[in-house]
Amino acid sequence: MAHDFNGKVVIITGSSSGIGQAAAILFAKLGASVTIHGRSENGLKKTEDLIFEAGISKERIHSVRGAVTDSEVQKALINETIKTFGRIDILINNAGGVKDDEKNQRSMAALDYCLDVNLKA
Template sequence: MSGRFQDKVAIVTGSSNGIGRAIAILFAKEGAKVTIHGRVEKDLQETANQIVSAGILSENVVVVKGDLREDSVQKELLQKTLDTFGKLDILINNAGGVGPDMCGRKGFDMNMEDYDYLFDLNLRAVVTLTNICMPHLIKSKGEIIMNSSISALPLATTTLVYYAMTKSALDQYTRALAIQVIRDGVRVNSVNPGVVLTKIFEKQGGNAEKIATALAMDPLIVPAGYYATPQDIAEVVAFLADRKVSHYIVGHCLVVDGGNTLMNKNLNSEIIGLGNSTTNGAV
């Protein structure tokens, strides 16, 4: 299948559902060979099935299951990709979370185990995976896209404090890394979503569609009046990864939030932090 990523090879972490799944399917439809990753076997297989159902050859999809916080899983991601496809052109650091599944804790009530979990998943795993992939991305003059959040912006997200800290750090890493490697031919950018309908709400014990709809319908939260879908974010990621159309964008954190962060910052900081039921996005 031809497309803008024809003959490209991409790794998409956290692609067993949500935004990552949408990215993997879109890139495959656009001609890329993709390595998908996730923790839940049935969800990961569903992503693979949807890619094949879209008319993609099964040999153009590599599946890696495991916890991205483990160095062995990161090494398997890269090695399987190289063994199967022979190179790496695009790294999508999508995997992340707002806390351990169903932990029931939020804000400053989260403990240090929660803190370590978030920093290991949302930040350390990104850095270590990027480090081992970098020589191959330099060789291919490739692209790196981070999936961050509007929680990274200078707003006091009190009920998502550790999550927001990891995403703020990720944005700084994006900017610094972009400067470091652009002369080597590698572009680094980030997408920073707002309210997106994904399973992240359900993993915190809420009803995803009900929460996302309530957030989006409030003009003080999302001026656009509707929530984003994973496909909406995937399209932006594809734009950032397509050097033909975005080649002069380097080290940018692109906010995609329906106008959320245009609101009064003091008010907005409280809206973003209303609790587990309103986790401000889906990254």
């Protein structure tokens, strides 16, 4: 099944590793301009490198770094994408996970983190 995303603009939160990274590479290969996002500078660089290795030009990739729960980062994702690519067609709200520094994953702190990152953001 062939998909053509030429001219489409996609934001993928949490694309510095894993599923989001794979999605960012795939959307870029299928013609989309992509805003990638995550907290890890190294992870974002890895995603960019993999996209460039696939022959995609720098002009089709924009990177936003920071916690997805931070309203300034949320605004940057939207505003910088529109400024760079002129529009937004698709948002993949992929960033997520558990509170790594919490021993008791059944604590209220772990639940709050989960809701903040996976639901509210």
